Amino acid sequence: MSLVNKNTSAVSEAIFKEQRQLRKERLLASPGLMIGFAGFVIILILAALVPFISKTDPNAMVVADRLKPPSGEHILGTDEFGRDLFIRLMYGARVSLWVGGCVAVFSCILGVILGIYASYFKILDHILMRICDGLIAIPGILLAIALIAALGTSSWNVIVALTIVYTPSVARTVRASAMVVREQPFVEAAKVQGFGNARILWKLILPGVISPLTVQASFIFAQAIISEASLSFLGAGIPAPAASWGNMLQASKLVFSKAPWTMICPGAAVVLCVLSLNLLGDGLRDFMDPRTKGGAKK
16 A cells, blocks of 8 residues: 555656656746846835935935936936936826736736626626727726826826726726636536535636736736826826836836937936836746647647
């Protein structure tokens, strides 16, 4: 009996090692995932540590230092009010990451609830999906501006507005994945055994939608950062003088000819952050579903 147990444990350990090796190979075969993850982590670390790196107030105005080019004293130069651009850029990253992260989390939570119930109950499917179709038909930025106009400008109102904008797309993705899982034999077997609807939805169907949901969450994170910057650029996002990449781009319009770094730096920050998240999302999609990469080669 002990010999059988030893053989079983040896086989299990060999399978575990093989699976770990396969995961490692898939990670190394996806440079986009590694680059995107590294870029995102660097931005996240800088944003988190900026209060400890420098005690400079991002909103402190020093008129004598206005529009100074990049130098040893000011790495990325100063803006039209003499504020250090690097410090404001990092505090702007905190705002963008906070808004993007909250929007991704909240829209995924609501999207999962709506999508799973819509996939399982036909009556809810007709009602919820028609509401989602109506919201998707409205351009996202216009819907967000309308909601913020009604709610007022603040970071939380931006989060609420963008959550409403992105929840319908998450709900549709979750519904599509959940409908595939719902038709699997193990779900039918659970129904025969008398499992309740709640248990089937959250114990059996939910795990099957986690993979596409994780990938979509990374893309929503990136889209929310762009949307927040766009809203702030238009004056409907984070109110001044709070540091925000969109606010910084909006303010740089008047001084771009004299100080181009005031527009180039926040613009580059948006591009790098969004590019990192998109690479991360593409890499996660290939890592979680190797058939995608294989199919692309074929």
